[in-house]
Amino acid sequence: MTPSLEHVTQLIPPPSDPRETDWDNAEQALGVQLPTDYKELIHAYGGSSWDDYLYVLEPGCPNDNYDLIEWEDQQTEALDGLWEFEKKPVELEEEGSRVIPWASTDNGECLYWLVRSGRQPDDWTVMVNEARGDRWEHFPYTCTQFLASALTGDLRSTILSSRFPLPVHAFRQLHAV
Template structure:
């Protein structure tokens, strides 16, 4: 069921229609992101927010779960704040068990990477915030090793769906299955 946008910027002519079909949520980027950005004190990249607001929480190619800031609680655990908590805990535990492993900060740590998706095998996709060395947001994928992609989320996702990355993040015919709904809390 489509959820109508309530106010603010509505996603139009979305670039992923030819790969994933018509966006299912017709989301409102202002309403979707206002609370979580205020709480996290960060403004996430527009291309990422527009994609998530357009398609909502769900699974890409039956391989990668996409999280949404207003996914209804209990909807297969696809609420973005839940992913942030899980990733912070998981990577914190890994660091404690192997303190010599390659360490990247995970939100809510200072300069931390923001988890935005998780594969069915438990690998994470992160947005890497700009800093003194990086002027733009980038994408990082942890698949037993860390891979940094110097590209926007939209460019990364398009390349992953078209199997143009050196790392097999997503494979097969592009598809999207919405999971759960969006709450207006």
């Protein structure tokens, strides 16, 4: 278990029923290997809601609204259309770079991995895009480092809600609707 995921488990103990995921199928659909810490996060918590605000996406999530593969398809199409009219973030100007969503918020912000050519999945960092706007933030954290830092209040974002994290953490696993 990565140190950052261990920190998350200390803040919010995982459910007793770990999730099993077909990673080969998910990675084939995305065309990339996924980060180890994300796989561990999904195994421990599954698709999940954190502090009634942040929703971690899961490949094959029982709640179709939070399926990682569906989100990736939708976001790729939406961003391709958006960048015909808006400037890409500077981090995405590099040849071969792209973003893959891994979480969203109840306000509509999207959290992405920044995938860069020549970087291994365990070195991907996090980008946050505001909901109905062109502001982006880049954080030099893995997804579990980002989650742990956000939950402790050590991470500050000008895009994410100022009410996140909650003073008393709330967690729920996403189930079929």
